[in-house]
Structure formats: structure tokens, C-alpha cells
Amino acid sequence: xxxxxxxxxxxSSCHVCYKLxxxxxxxxxxxxxxxxxxxxxxxxxxxxxLVTGCLLYIPANLLPIMITDQLGSSxxxxxxxxxxxxxxxxxxxxxxxxxxxxxxxxxxxxxAMYYLCWCAAKEAPSNALxxxxxxxxxxxxxxxxxxxxxxxxxxxxxxxxxxxxxxxPGAAAMAFAGMVMVTMVAAESFDPRLLWDKMDDVNE
Amino acid sequence: MQGDLQGExxxxxxxxxxHLACPSCDSLIDTSELVDGDTATCPVCRGFLTKxxxxxxxxxxxxxxxxxxxxxxxCAFPFLSFKASGLESVMTLPGTAIMLYTHGxxxxxxxxxxxxxxxxxxxxxxxxxxYIPLKLEIASPWLVFxxxxxxxxxxxxxxxxxxxxxxxxxxxxxxxxxxxxxxSFFAYVGFAICFTLALTNTDRLQCWLAVERVAxxxx
Ligand SMILES: [Zn+2]
Ligand SMILES: [Zn+2]
Numbered sequence: 001x002x003x004x005x006x007x008x009x010x011x012s013s014c015h016v017c018y019k020l021x022x023x024x025x026x027x028x029x030x031x032x033x034x035x036x037x038x039x040x041x042x043x044x045x046x047x048x049x050l051v052t053g054c055l056l057y058i059p060a061n062l063l064p065i066m067i068t069d070q071l072g073s074s075x076x077x078x079x080x081x082x083x084x085x086x087x088x089x090x091x092x093x094x095x096x097x098x099x100x101x102x103x104x105x106x107x108x109x110x111x112a113m114y115y116l117c118w119c120a121a122k123e124a125p126s127n128a129l130x131x132x133x134x135x136x137x138x139x140x141x142x143x144x145x146x147x148x149x150x151x152x153x154x155x156x157x158x159x160x161x162x163x164x165x166x167x168x169p170g171a172a173a174m175a176f177a178g179m180v181m182v183t184m185v186a187a188e189s190f191d192p193r194l195l196w197d198k199m200d201d202v203n204e
Numbered sequence: 205m206q207g208d209l210q211g212e213x214x215x216x217x218x219x220x221x222x223h224l225a226c227p228s229c230d231s232l233i234d235t236s237e238l239v240d241g242d243t244a245t246c247p248v249c250r251g252f253l254t255k256x257x258x259x260x261x262x263x264x265x266x267x268x269x270x271x272x273x274x275x276x277x278x279c280a281f282p283f284l285s286f287k288a289s290g291l292e293s294v295m296t297l298p299g300t301a302i303m304l305y306t307h308g309x310x311x312x313x314x315x316x317x318x319x320x321x322x323x324x325x326x327x328x329x330x331x332x333x334x335y336i337p338l339k340l341e342i343a344s345p346w347l348v349f350x351x352x353x354x355x356x357x358x359x360x361x362x363x364x365x366x367x368x369x370x371x372x373x374x375x376x377x378x379x380x381x382x383x384x385x386x387x388s389f390f391a392y393v394g395f396a397i398c399f400t401l402a403l404t405n406t407d408r409l410q411c412w413l414a415v416e417r418v419a420x421x422x423x
Contacts, residue, residue, distance in 0.1 A: 003232075
């Protein structure tokens with residue numbers, strides 16, 4: 001592939017404003033942000049955050065995400081339990097939305113990010129174009145997992161009828177929100193340019 | 205390679221001030237031939253680079269102003285009301301965070317409040333602080349700070365995700381009780397639309413080039 005990289009010209013690009021400056025510059029001449037040719041410690045940071053996210057995902061699924069108090073009896077429900085209940089009630093589309101947002105998106109995001117880190121670290125050439133696309137999708141879907149946390153927040157605020165019917169938040173909501181935030185930072189710490197740097201090494 | 209229109213041989217390559225390094229693959233792209241309305245994508249990795257519009261600044265100002273007005277409305281009125289067995293409970297937009305706090309989940313209350321209210325409104329204020337001086341061509345002392353804050357915070361708004369959450373919760377409880385959508389709900393939908401339009405019209409490269417022009421005039 002015929003291309004000239006900023007790195008090969010001895011330049012680095014500001015991650016805030018895209019200003020090109022010499023690699024020796026530590027601060028962007030236009031916006032003052034600190035400059036790096038590649039995000040420092042990108043892979044280590046991404047992997048560490050991913051492992052943290054995976055660990056948080058365990059309590060997020062095992063603990064109750066909300067507790068329904070109805071006429072003296074309290075009934076805790078987990079994420080999966082909520083999906084199963086919705087299917088039994090016949091609300092298949094909503095069950096689908098919750099299942100995709102809370103189960104499929106986090107799991108596929110973990111898998112995609114581990115795979116991208118592995119591709120960026122290994123020696124053999126990879127299909128950088130496909131990898132870039134995968135990275136962009138992963139970056140985009142990240143925040144959509146928060147749907148379930150917002151559903152809990154809305155139901156807690158909306159359904160509070162004295163002693164008759166009250167919905168309380170469960171500990172899993174915080175673990176889940178933490179997991180979403182950690183994986184969002186993980187996606188942000190990953191430097192997609194590492195995928196392309198490997199391609200150049202092979203072509204040269 | 206197909207699509208490699210602007211790439212050049214390294215031997216005859218000349219770096220100019222019009223060059224831009226693609227943020228996702230580091231290829232140098234010449235942006236000197238962009239005209240009004242053009243969207244530039246990277247020919248190597250197909251990533252979005254910049255959209256050049258001459259009226260982008262005024263558009264962002266009007267969308268951000270409308271978004272702020274609508275947000276004030278959506279905090280002032282009931283968002284949803286819930287009626288079951290003769291009892292009624294009313295939910296307001298700040299109530300989603302406040303009720304989590306009353307149930308003892310302070311950290312989650314802060315996060316929810318930040319994602320749906322605090323950060324989105326802060327971004328709109330910062331956008332106005334950033335774009336109004338650009339429009340008037342005044343090199344205000346907070347220009348660079350406001351710009352950098354906008355780009356640091358923009359990933360942390362979940363206005364659109366929250367609206368999907370509202371729809372999901374409505375379907376979840378619609379069989380249990382009567383649900384009434386309040387004025388705030390419609391104001392927040394309008395806010396979400398203006399908010400998204402303001403952010404999609406905020407072009408990273410173009411606004412920083414404008415900062416450089418404005419600052420260059422004054423200093
Ligand atoms: Zn910069
Ligand atoms: Zn590119």
C-alpha cells in the first residue's frame with residue numbers, strides 16, 4: 001500500500017486537534033494538549049482495563065439489579081432473570097433489547113477488544129482495514145450497554161407507591177455501570193494506529 | 205490500491221500545512237482541495253476525517269442554545285406519572301438521580317445525574333463559550349480550554365441511551381398501571397435531537413483551524 005505516515009516523516013499528530021508537530025514537541029502548539037506519537041502504554045492499559053471490566057461483569061450478573069417490594073414481600077431480580085420474566089410476559093422485543101444491550105454487547109465488546117489487542121501485538125500481518133472497522137464498531141456500541149442501568153433508575157424513580165409497590169436499586173446496577181465505564185475507557189486507550197504500523201513492518 | 209487518490213510516493217512526498225494525519229491509521233492526507241459541504245474520509249482506512257461547512261459555527265450556536273432552553277423545560281415539569289390502585293407517583297428528570305440517592309446509592313446517583321443531565325448541559329455551555337467567540341472572531345482567554353473540555357467530555361453523554369431506557373421501562377410496566385407522559389418527556393426528546401445535531405456539527409479539525417485563525421489575528 002502506498003502511503004506516507006506522519007511517524008515516517010518524524011511528525012506526530014495531536015489527538016485533540018489533529019495538529020501536526022515535530023516528534024520532539026511535548027505540547028501541541030495549537031491547543032496545548034500533551035503530544036505522543038502513539039498513545040503511551042496503549043496495549044497494557046487497554047488489557048488491564050478489560051480484565052477489570054470482565055471482573056466487574058461477574059457481580060453485575062450474579063447480584064440483583066433491582067428489588068421489587070410488593071405488599072410486604074420483596075423479590076430481587078438479576079439481569080438474566082429480568083429477561084426471562086419479560087419473555088414469559090410476552091414482551092419479546094423489550095426482552096431482546098435488554099438481552100442485546102446487557103449481555104451480547106458487553107460480551108462481544110470484550111471479545112473484540114481482546115482480539116484487537118492480540119492482533120496489534122502479534123508479529124504476523126493482519127487485515128488492518130477490517131480491524132479498524134471492528135474497532136470503530138466497538139467504540140460506538142460501548143455506551144449502549146448502559147440502557148439497563150437507566151431502566152433501573154427510571155423504575156426506581158417512577159414506581160414508589162408507599163407500602164403497596166416500591167422498586168429499589170440492587171448492587172449489580174453499580175457493578176454494571178462500573179463495567180460499562182471501564183470498558184469505554186479501555187476502548188479509548190486502544191490506539192488503532194498500532195494495527196497499521198504492523199502492516200508497514202511486513203510490507204517493508 | 206483503490207481509493208488511494210491523495211496518497212503520494214514517499215520519494216516525491218512534500219509535507220505541507222494542509223496535511224492531516226489520519227487519527228486511526230496515521231496516513232498523511234492532503235486536505236487542500238476540500239470545498240464547502242465536502243466530507244473527507246481516509247482513503248487508507250476509510251475512517252471519517254472532517255466535514256467542511258462554511259456555516260457550521262452558526263449552526264452549532266443555534267442548536268446548543270435550543271438544547272439548553274429545552275433542557276430547562278425538561279427539568280421543570282413532570283417527566284412521567286404512574287397510576288395504580290388509586291395511588292399516583294410522579295417522576296421528574298432530576299428525580300431519576302435523586303431517588304437512587306435516597307435509596308443509598310450515592311455513587312450511582314452521581315453517575316446517572318452526570319450522564320443524562322450534568323455533562324450534556326455542561327457541554328452545551330462549553331460549546332457556546334467556544335463557538336460564540338469564534339463567530340465574533342474574538343480570541344477570548346478561555347477559548348482553548350473550552351474547546352479541549354468539549355472534546356474530552358463528548359464521549360460521556362448518554363442522552364440517547366437514556367431515551368431508549370425510558371421506552372424500555374414504559375413497556376416493562378405498562379401492563380401494571382396507567383402511564384402518562386409529561387411535558388418534560390417531550391422537552392427531553394427535543395433536547396436530545398438538538399444536542400445530537402449540535403455535536404454532529406462540531407467538527408474537530410474545522411473548529412481548531414478556526415481557533416488558529418482567530419488567535420492568529422489577535423496575538
Ligand atoms: Zn492540539
Ligand atoms: Zn486512516
